[in-house]
Amino acid sequence: MSVRVRIAPSPTGPLHIGTARTALxxxxxxxxxxxxFILRLEDTDVARSTLAYEQDILDGLxxxxxxxxxxxxxxxxxARGPFGPYRQMQRLDRYSAAAEKLLAEDKAYHCYxxxxxxxxxxxAQEAAHQPPHYVGRCAQLSPEQRAARxxxxxxxxxxxxxxxxxxxxxxxxxxxxxxxxxALGGDLIIVRSDGTPLYxxxxxxxxxxxxxxxxxxxxxxxxxxxxxxxxxxxxxxxVPQFAHLPLILNPDRTKMSKxxxxxxxxxxxxxxxxxxxxxxxxxxxxxxxxxxxxxFTLDELAERFSLERVQSGGAVFDRExxxxxxxxxxxxxxDDELVERCLPFLVTAxxxxxxxxGSSRTPxxxxxxxxxxxxxxRMSTLAAVGPLLDFLFVDQLSVEPDLxxxxxxxxxxxxxxxxxxxxxxxxxxxxSFEADELExxxxxxxxxxxxxxxxxxxxxxxxxxxxxxxxxxxDTMVALGYERTLERIDAAREALTGL
RNA sequence: GCCCCCAUCGUCUAGAGGCCUAGGACGCCACCCUUUCAAGGUGGAGAUCAGGGGUUCGAAUCCCCUUGGGGGCACCA
Numbered sequence: 001m002s003v004r005v006r007i008a009p010s011p012t013g014p015l016h017i018g019t020a021r022t023a024l025x026x027x028x029x030x031x032x033x034x035x036x037f038i039l040r041l042e043d044t045d046v047a048r049s050t051l052a053y054e055q056d057i058l059d060g061l062x063x064x065x066x067x068x069x070x071x072x073x074x075x076x077x078x079a080r081g082p083f084g085p086y087r088q089m090q091r092l093d094r095y096s097a098a099a100e101k102l103l104a105e106d107k108a109y110h111c112y113x114x115x116x117x118x119x120x121x122x123x124a125q126e127a128a129h130q131p132p133h134y135v136g137r138c139a140q141l142s143p144e145q146r147a148a149r150x151x152x153x154x155x156x157x158x159x160x161x162x163x164x165x166x167x168x169x170x171x172x173x174x175x176x177x178x179x180x181x182x183a184l185g186g187d188l189i190i191v192r193s194d195g196t197p198l199y200x201x202x203x204x205x206x207x208x209x210x211x212x213x214x215x216x217x218x219x220x221x222x223x224x225x226x227x228x229x230x231x232x233x234x235x236x237x238x239v240p241q242f243a244h245l246p247l248i249l250n251p252d253r254t255k256m257s258k259x260x261x262x263x264x265x266x267x268x269x270x271x272x273x274x275x276x277x278x279x280x281x282x283x284x285x286x287x288x289x290x291x292x293x294x295x296f297t298l299d300e301l302a303e304r305f306s307l308e309r310v311q312s313g314g315a316v317f318d319r320e321x322x323x324x325x326x327x328x329x330x331x332x333x334x335d336d337e338l339v340e341r342c343l344p345f346l347v348t349a350x351x352x353x354x355x356x357x358g359s360s361r362t363p364x365x366x367x368x369x370x371x372x373x374x375x376x377x378r379m380s381t382l383a384a385v386g387p388l389l390d391f392l393f394v395d396q397l398s399v400e401p402d403l404x405x406x407x408x409x410x411x412x413x414x415x416x417x418x419x420x421x422x423x424x425x426x427x428x429x430x431x432s433f434e435a436d437e438l439e440x441x442x443x444x445x446x447x448x449x450x451x452x453x454x455x456x457x458x459x460x461x462x463x464x465x466x467x468x469x470x471x472x473x474x475d476t477m478v479a480l481g482y483e484r485t486l487e488r489i490d491a492a493r494e495a496l497t498g499l
Numbered sequence: 500g501c502c503c504c505c506a507u508c509g510u511c512u513a514g515a516g517g518c519c520u521a522g523g524a525c526g527c528c529a530c531c532c533u534u535u536c537a538a539g540g541u542g543g544a545g546a547u548c549a550g551g552g553g554u555u556c557g558a559a560u561c562c563c564c565u566u567g568g569g570g571g572c573a574c575c576a
Contacts, residue, residue: 008576009576010575010576012575012576042576044576045575045576048575048576115574118573118574125500126500128500129500129501130500130501131500131501131502131572132500132501132572132573133501133572157574174504174505177503177504178503179502179503180502182501182502183501183502183503183571183572184502184572185572185573188573189573189574191574192574193574194574196574198573198574198575198576199575199576200576202576203576218570219504219505219569219570219571220569220570220571221570221571222503222504222570222571223502223503223504223570223571223572224571224572244504246504246505247569247570249569251510253568253569254568254569254570255569255570281511284511284512284524285511286511288511288512288513290513290514291513291523292513292522292523292524294511294512294523294524311511311512312504312505312506313504313505313506313569314505314568314569314570315510315511315512316510316511317510317511318510318511318525318526320510320525320526321510321511321524321525321526322525323525324524324525324526325525327537327538331538375537376538377537377538377539378536378537378538379537380537388536388537439534442534443534446534452534453534454533454534454535455534456534457534457535458534458535460534461534461535462535467535467536468535468536469535469536469537470535470536471535471536471537472534472535472536473534473535474534
């Protein structure tokens with residue numbers, strides 16, 4: 001039996017962390033088992049589905065490297081796979097055929113209950129402390145009764161007969177699960193009164209048609225699984241294997257949500273997280289290799305993954321850990337790769353630093369390439385290049401005057417030190433402006449005047465960068481250039497006289 | 500309310516009866532390196548394995564109960 005798994009996102013919002021993790025685990029399982037990974041778009045909620053969301057989801061999956069083997073036509077690319085269409089709105093005839101079949105076999109029936117009747121039932125059940133369920137008012141209507149309701153102009157929904165008893169299944173991650181049918185809420189609606197099918201039904205029809213062998217999804221679907229099993233059986237289909245993954249949680253241990261966490265994959269991407277780290281991080285939410293290694297590429301994960309090693313308790317999304325992993329992965333990239341990925345972040349950071357009226361030079365790939373060695377181990381996200389280098393490209397540096405004076409110093413000392421340092425720097429620059437040439441004479445100056453070298457360097461650092469945390473000072477001076485280094489020191493001296 | 504699931508350091512986890520006086524990682528603290536910030540190195544604090552009963556010569560590991568947490572109960576997906 002071949003392994004066929006799917007990810008079935010609904011384009012009613014941007015790609016969510018939880019969907020991405022589910023996609024990843026399905027992908028890894030398929031790769032590991034030599035199976036097929038399928039993408040199916042569940043777009044039957046026409047009111048909330050948009051093309052923009054669909055594009056965001058597709059972009060996100062591509063970004064993560066989760067290429068699907070079968071899927072719909074998207075953005076000009078043709079559909080792939082023999083089980084299409086892979087878009088639910090193109091499968092409506094399949095659902096109505098399946099519904100007709102269930103109706104014909106009396107496994108489903110037309111229900112004419114109004115929203116008001118249903119609401120009243122629910123209220124009564126609540127008052128009686130009973131679980132909400134459909135009372136079965138239309139379960140045994142005679143042809144005459146049906147005709148009477150039709151005559152009133154009522155449009156029926158299709159309800160699936162749930163019956164009595166217990167549904168049991170063996171979940172790959174949770175083990176044996178049994179749920180009594182009375183907990184299912186009564187006969188469930190599979191087709192709306194407007195004729196459009198509902199989620200639980202479409203999933204089962206599609207999974208059957210697409211010969212899905214394993215349904216790997218979030219734990220929030222565990223309670224729905226009996227409904228699906230019943231539907232599969234009624235459809236005369238083989239019931240797939242189920243594996244319910246632990247939920248990804250907010251810090252307060254509730255299901256991860258937009259309200260309490262950042263849930264859109266695109267937002268992390270925009271903040272400079274890289275896919276290698278993101279995939280690695282996601283893989284560790286609910287799964288572990290069983291060894292003490294934890295840095296893995298997508299391919300390495302695919303070699304090691306198994307559903308048996310999936311955790312059953314929920315996992316809090318820990319941003320600090322993601323950030324650490326991101327830094328690890330950034331340091332693994334080559335300079336060229338890093339330059340390519342960082343450049344857009346640097347460019348916008350420079351624009352922001354220059355301000356709406358300020359002028360600046362737009363950094364090039366060559367610029368960044370030469371600066372890479374001094375920043376790469378200082379970045380945990382791509383966006384971190386910004387504050388590390390933006391001051392090199394803005395024409396007018398704005399420095400907080402108070403910052404100019406090192407902690408142990410006062411303004412006159414600082415001015416004096418900058419003046420002395422300027423002289424030395426100017427002198428060195430006459431011959432060759434290099435980091436190795438600058439450091440010894442400046443250290444000598446500090447010694448001579450009885451200053452701590454660190455204080456002197458800090459004064460210069462702030463003067464030329466406007467910041468107290470920067471890449472190594474002498475490299476920074478060289479990167480800035482002789483002229484501009486002196487200009488900025490002069491500007492700082494001037495600013496100091498005002499203090 | 501009803502049903503289901505879950506439960507090891509703050510967080511992610513290792514652990515499938517003796518190897519556990521519970522291991523690793525993130526974070527935190529200290530020290531080293533050091534011109535700042537990082538990175539790196541070393542060390543440390545941090546979990547009576549939710550609690551209580553069993554089973555067993557022996558339990559974090561098996562069973563039961565309690566407690567706590569979460570999820571699901573739509574003409575949403």
